[in-house]
Amino acid sequence: MALEGFGEVEGVELLQKLPLFQRLSFEETSLLGSIVSHADIDPQAMIIDQNALGDALYVIVKGEAVVTREAGGGEHGQHVRHEEIGRLHAGELFGEMSLIDDLLTSARVSAATPMRVLKLQRDKFEKLLSANDKLALKVYRSFCRTLSERLRTTTTLLVKTQALSVSLR
Secondary structure (H helix, E strand, C coil), X not given: CEEECCCHHHHHXXXXXXXXXXXXXXXXXXXXXXXXXXXXXXXXXXXXCCCCECCEEEEEEECCEEEEEECXXXXXXXXXXXXXXXEECCCCEECHHHHCCCCECCXXXXXXXXXXXXXEEHHHHHHHHHCCHHHHHHHHXXXXXXXXXHHHHHXXXXXXXXXXXXXXX
């Protein structure tokens, strides 16, 4: 995975399109853009491994990633199988939780095609936010909104699944 710098406006515009950073001003997004790099990733390359400590948020500029989880095996020398649980495309992000917690990753993300991504390293992110309280507040509020939306969606899906399960009995 080779990292290169990029034009400030290009990165800022892409970051501002993400729901996670939409409420930031151009100036605030420019501060984030100043610590972001591009990474070119070869097909089949693993970007994030399941059950590892994440260290960056990635935004897909071009290409496609496949998200998988271990689906069994791995015991007594068996080969670990990975089950596909999703695909990510240009404009989508992943790894964002690694910016705010120290938990192991819940899935593996690999390049399905040649990819170009923006990479926002956790250490640089933390340093920037620790130096700018106003930016930190806005970013963390945005993370809270995103997590709240995901929780509501998951809760709705669980309620529908449970209702279907009960009606089939």
